Amino acid sequence: AQSVTQLGSHVSVSEGALVLLRCNYSSSVPPYLFWYVQYPNQGLQLLLKYTTGATLVKGINGFEAEFKKSETSFHLTKPSAHMSDAAEYFCAVSGIGDMRFGAGTRLTVKP
Amino acid sequence: DAMVIQNPRYQVTQFGKPVTLSCSQTLNHNVMYWYQQKSSQAPKLLFHYYDKDFNNEADTPDNFQSRRPNTSFCFLDIRSPGLGDAAMYLCATSRPGPGLAGLPHTDTQYFGPGTRLTVL
Numbered sequence: 001a002q003s004v005t006q007l008g009s010h011v012s013v014s015e016g017a018l019v020l021l022r023c024n025y026s027s028s029v030p031p032y033l034f035w036y037v038q039y040p041n042q043g044l045q046l047l048l049k050y051t052t053g054a055t056l057v058k059g060i061n062g063f064e065a066e067f068k069k070s071e072t073s074f075h076l077t078k079p080s081a082h083m084s085d086a087a088e089y090f091c092a093v094s095g096i097g098d099m100r101f102g103a104g105t106r107l108t109v110k111p
Numbered sequence: 112d113a114m115v116i117q118n119p120r121y122q123v124t125q126f127g128k129p130v131t132l133s134c135s136q137t138l139n140h141n142v143m144y145w146y147q148q149k150s151s152q153a154p155k156l157l158f159h160y161y162d163k164d165f166n167n168e169a170d171t172p173d174n175f176q177s178r179r180p181n182t183s184f185c186f187l188d189i190r191s192p193g194l195g196d197a198a199m200y201l202c203a204t205s206r207p208g209p210g211l212a213g214l215p216h217t218d219t220q221y222f223g224p225g226t227r228l229t230v231l
Contacts, residue, residue, distance in 0.1 A: 043201055043223050045222070090154075095217070
């Protein structure tokens with residue numbers, strides 16, 4: 001069975017500041033890990049994913065995440081926040097047969 | 112562009128009046144999913160199809176049914192909507208991943224824009 005925990009349901013940053021959204025996972029098999037973004041009244045869009053290989057994964061819109069097996073973490077970062085980054089972010093883990101989503105983190109970007 | 116399309120984007124129905132939501136895909140993916148998402152919550156999987164094989168989540172109410180007449184289309188039927196069924200309904204598709212121990216490893220899911228259901 002797989003699960004993810006997102007630490008912090010709301011994160012607020014200033015424009016230009018570092019974005020850090022935290023995700024810890026639990027999985028009984030080597031996991032695939034994902035970050036999705038959701039804008040209001042839209043579906044989820046893939047930001048990036050980790051399957052195997054390089055543990056630092058780069059995604060769209062300047063986001064990246066690092067898979068740390070020893071810490072069971074897959075935190076999402078972006079060096080400089082933009083107003084357009086304001087959205088809901090979901091971490092997800094998949095193993096055999098299904099995908100489990102975290103509860104989501106709402107990112108607010110202040111001017 | 113290959114994509115996942117959901118119709119309608121907004122659906123209003125009355126308490127107890129059956130409603131059908133539709134999803135189509137041009138990605139030719141084997142797997143299609145229906146999720147229910149309530150405000151400020153994670154998507155909750157209702158069921159999924161692996162080709163024609165239907166897989167129901169254990170806690171999906173009997174009020175929810177699904178049909179997949181072909182690879183491209185999938186429908187969600189809500190037989191008697193209650194006020195608690197008001198939500199965003201998301202359709203997603205994926206290919207099976209490379210697999211672990213001979214079993215499919217769920218890979219990237221591609222989502223449609225969703226249908227927001229209002230129950231009056």
